[in-house]
Amino acid sequence: MTMIEAIRDAMTVAMTRDANVVVFGEDVGYFGGVFRCTQGLQQKFGAARCFDTPINESGIVGTAIGMAAYGLRPCVEIQFADYVYPAYDQIVSEAARLRYRSNGDFTAPLTIRMPTGGGIFGGQTHSQSPEALFTHVAGLKTVVPSNPHDAKGLLIAAIEDDDPVIFLEPKRLYNGPFDGHHDRPVTPWSKHALGEVPEGHFTVPLGRAVVRRPGAAVTVLAYGTMVHVAIAAAEATGVDAEVIDLRTLLPLDLETIQASVARTGRCIVVHEATLTSGFGAELVALVQEACFYSLEAPIGRVAGWDTPYPHAQEWDYFPGPKRVGEALLEAMAG
């Protein structure tokens, strides 16, 4: 199934199993969301459990916090990650800290889904990757799936988690495993092994990375769309790279990272978000601390340039397989 279908399936499973799961956001009710991730949920579960909201992201998250504190498990949609900023105060000052400041008297088990990343000519308001704004906040978990299988398992795990979870959906992966070659035909998920999604309930636990492509020469840390880009770059350059799909940025599976870098002795970090103070900086620091004596070369970073996401120059901005390939070769030369 596609990633859209997998996400919809996850919400269907969660809503069927637990009457406390509610889904809402802009255009998510009758219409089923602008990317159709919630299509049919209102018809299936009724308007009190899946509904359209006023266009107010702060209101969406703020009411979700109130509901979560009451005992529901809201799974809300922000139409694009680029629209989340009005809700940032509610996320940072409220959802993230409610457990801590009330000493567990109140908690906020909610999931905030949002499409992220570029590659659809969406310009600066439909392309951003703001994951570092959430990983920097104590009290939040941040998840970025790279395929339909994980998207379903991770979303069910997120909804069942007792803490607030930011669930970033790379929109360029909704319909196929995009590897950065924008000039080539799109492969559908139906032709990819990870488009095979088990029926019914299953979870991919939060905090576990997975080796997506085994290799011995260099470790690539990636998540979301960049997992596919990294694999394409490894294949194009012939570098025996081990590509790790982090899946959850926080909590982070440092063990898997450490085991790989200890073997390869080299590491690069790739993400689509801007470079400076990006999540890559945290990864580089952690690898340096944990694996310094195994490292044979500086840890490289490939990221979006530190500019707003441009419209016309999208493919010059996007850190595609060419740039990742160059970083691989550089890591090998180092």
Place this chain on the structure above:
Amino acid sequence: MSEPKPLSLHVPQPAVRPGDKPDFSGVHIPRAGTVPRPPVDVAPEEIRDLAYTIIRVLNRDGEAVGPWAGTLSDADALQGLRDMMKVRVFDARMLMAQRQGKTSFYMQCLGEEAIACAFQKALSPGDMNFPTYRQQGLLVAGGYPLVEMMNQIFSNDADPLHGRQLPVMYSARSHGFFSISGNLGTQYVQAVGWAMASAIKGDTKIAAGWIGDGSTAESDFHAALVFASTYKAPVVLNIVNNQWAISTFQGIARGGAGTFAARGHGFGIPALRVDGNDYLAVHAVARWAAERARRNLGPTLVEYVTYRVAAHSTSDDPSAYRPKAESDAWPLGDPVERLKNYLIGRGVWSEDRHAQYNAEVEAEVLAAQREAERHGTLHSGGKPSVRDMFEGVYREMPPHLVRQRRQAGV
């Protein structure tokens, strides 16, 4: 009293959905010319009823009637018709260009042309609009070159915004058109700030904020109203109620309020509701509100009642959430037809001249498109430079961006 029953959540639903018969019986439309026109220095509490009615000038027979009539000469009204026709032809061509892959995205204002076109004529040079993405009429009526709009839409090598912004997110300071961000509602409160600045500096300029029915739900809308109210900012706060926010009907944003205009009452801001498909009514109300602002009498909230005939954008398919024939059933008619009939009735226009002008404007728009396409379209021909992608983030490029640009090899 009996024991209360278990609670249930109220989720508003539109009257009709796809497959149903369109139903606008809930839209109460007074006869044209029946709503009084108060003096501009009226106390807000004396005109509370103007937030619940609809100010209309053009009646069913195409005549301009009532106290809001008479703000425009025949020549000005003719210009208004030409402006609206130009916007409509422009939209149709750009929609087609998007379908042909010449741009990634387009947004029409079909059926809403009167609002921006007539409003622009109530402003003076130096005033500033903070538009949404559906006010292209402000630029067209303000004489902004069509070819510049197209260059932006095509993200070509003559794009005044250098390919950085999504199509239709224009910026034209020279034409009183603030840079559109694309985020919703964020700029409504900036319009208030701009207006406050004019007052702080002792200037005579005013500002106009624009927002859609759906976006009035954003917190920034409410922030704008409270600041405008507190400082009596010289601003006209426009709400374009076109009934649909993508798939969401206006009842979701309006909630229990009778109308969007009525939101002004809690802030003590005079609030008027106007027929958005009546060019003459829009102009008369815009002029009234602009005069209030100019005379330091403070903000005015104006709700334009209209209908979004087209899809939200080229990424949207309205047949999934509303009846296909709903726009035909819209009771306020078509703004172009209504003004055309008025001008024919005045003896200054005819069906023949209308058809002739339409052909002329199609030729003009096509010529502009040919010129723009010489500079390229999104995927072919001239493009903004990759090197330029790194410019304009800061006034002076900091070292880390210089480094990155070198890394990019441009």
